[in-house]
Amino acid sequence: MSTRERILSEALTLFSQRGFDAVSVRDIARAVGIKEASLYNHFANKQAIFDSILREYADRWGSLFSRLQLTGEDGQFTVDERTVAMYGQMTREQFNAMAAVLFEAYLKDNINVKLRKLLTIEQYRNPDIAALFKRLSFEDSLTFQTALFGAMIRAGLFGPTDPQMMALAFFSPIFLLFYQYGDQPERFEEARAVFTRHIDHFHEKYGAPAPKKGSTL
Amino acid sequence: MSTRERILSEALTLFSQRGFDAVSVRDIARAVGIKEASLYNHFANKQAIFDSILREYADRWGSLFSRLQLTGEDGQFTVDERTVAMYGQMTREQFNAMAAVLFEAYLKDNINVKLRKLLTIEQYRNPDIAALFKRLSFEDSLTFQTALFGAMIRAGLFGPTDPQMMALAFFSPIFLLFYQYGDQPERFEEARAVFTRHIDHFHEKYGAPAPKKGSTL
DNA sequence: GTCTATACCAGGATAGAC
DNA sequence: GTCTATCCTGGTATAGAC
Known part of the structure; x- marks a missing residue:
């Protein structure tokens, strides 16, 4: 190094x-x-160190979304045709696995965690930092999930509903968990337990009516 | 002054x-x-100014909860018997009105907004500040709403479900909205529109099956 | 209780030897 | 590319007159 x-x-x-x-x-x-x-x-000076951190580490964030098969265009994340088709065939287990990736990226990836803390505490000093904070903290995730849920609803994997509010309902508890547990890595398993409860509860509320057997809801 | x-x-x-x-x-x-x-x-010094701000303004936060008929004991907010009974008789309109109070306290009360920003950007420097940040930003609200939803579920105003996850589902989008719009008071109406959509969506998902007329869901 | 004046120090940054 | 030495500014805090 x-x-x-x-x-x-x-x-x-x-x-x-x-x-x-x-x-x-x-x-x-x-x-x-x-x-x-x-x-x-x-x-050149202290500010240049700070600027380099933002420039060079913020790129890492995009890699999470590319792992999730996302096509980024102009910083706006949209899901392309083929990816939508793929998501439409996703099982609940695959969906849960993807959620776990998101969750771990939020609470365990050291660079992501530090970068988001940095942006959290510097956000009110500069509009550019505020924009980066928002994008990295929730906007990219919400945009991605809105597209994802839209595809999954059309595929019948979830009951018909507003995909945007659905994404908000899915993601914002994870966002809150970051502030609740983000400063206490030793309580990560506790956070994960709440996360699992949230996911189960989410399926209970949003899952499509079970095709064959009795009601899940 | x-x-x-x-x-x-x-x-x-x-x-x-x-x-x-x-x-x-x-x-x-x-x-x-x-x-x-x-x-x-x-x-005495700069630090004393900071400490006084926390001590003297943080008390204001409690006043929001007392307006909502809450009994605070040892800093732990619990809802007493009579209050539970009262909430059990709440209509959806009254519930929405209470939600609006919470929302405005979060995004419009100037002292609350500034205090929460201050705690947000200082939270990682000191465990006491971290604890105060959490309490004021979400813990008090979540504890209160868990008790509230528990009472309303028992009264049949909402379908049977986990009140804690329900409180998380209700509150965390509001928490996220604060970070999305908290630095742009001029976009408050936009934030309110999202808030309203969230509340409608929430009722759609959690409301008890309509007693008489056709399905809301 | 507010002012002017000042002591003191920590932090950012540069010069120049090695 | 790292070091020692140094400069300078700006920030905290105090003394003492009014």
């Missing part, structure tokens, strides 16, 4: 805990194990 | 926008219209 990368990594950790202003260049240098002056061989 | 109160008010505004470290004592003094040195006649 190059010195430059180590600087970015340590700075992300510190900024995500205390915010830009409360972290000094001295703090970052100490964490990396070099002198302050040496930092300036890698970055 | 005393000088002391003006200091607290201006400091809350500044801290909620930029955070503790990014706001200088000079900034606060300028906003109040006095010299820095004069501040020290009212508060």
Whole structure:
């Protein structure tokens, strides 16, 4: 890992805990194990470190959605024809597995967690940061899930309903869980238990009437 | 308004926008219209201003719940027998009106909004602040609504289901809306429209089967 | 209770040797 | 590319007159 990368990594950790202003260049240098002056061989100033973190780590976020077979166009995530068809054939188990991926990305991926904390505490200082915070924290997820649920409703996997409100109902509890447990990694299993209850409850409320056997609802 | 109160008010505004470290004592003094040195006649130091804001404004939060006829015991909000009985007789319109109170308190009450922003951006620096952030942002609301929905389910106003997951389903979209629209007061009506859609959707999914007429679901 | 003046220090950043 | 040494600014806080 190059010195430059180590600087970015340590700075992300510190900024995500205390915010830009409360972290000094001295703090970052100490964490990396070099002198302050040496930092300036890698970055023009403190702000440049911060900007690089956003630019270089925010891209990682897109990789989650590409794993979920999403086509990103102009930063607007839409689901293409073939993907819709694929989602239309999804079983409940496959859906739950995908939900688990989303959940773990939100609460366990260290870089995602730190980046979102950083954006959370810096969001009110700058409109660009606010926009990035929103996109990464919920907008991309909501847009993706609205398309997904739309496809699954058309395929009869869920009863007919408003896909946008359905996505909100599905995602916002996960969003809240992040704030409830995001600062306590040691309670992750507790968070996962609530998540599982949420998913079960969601199926109970939104599942299509069972095709053969008695009512699930 | 005393000088002391003006200091607290201006400091809350500044801290909620930029955070503790990014706001200088000079900034606060300028906003109040006095010299820095004069501040020290009212508060021992910058930290004392911050602490006083939390102590004195956080109490306001309780007043929302007392308006909703809640009995607070040991900081734990529970609904007493008589109140449960009262909620059991609530109509859907009364329920919606109460939801609107909650929604406006979240997005429009200036002190609540600023205080929550402040807690949002300072939460990772101190466990006490984290606890206060959680309580004020969602825990009190979720605890209250779990009790409320429990009473309403028993009264037959909603179909039988897990009241805790129901409270999460009801509240977490409002929580998310705060982050989506909290920094743009000019888009409040847009937020309200989403809120209304959410409430309608919620009734559609959770409402008891209509007693007489055709199905709502 | 507010002012002017000032002490003091921490933090950002640069120069220049190695 | 890292170091030592140093500069300078801006921020916290105090002293003491009015």
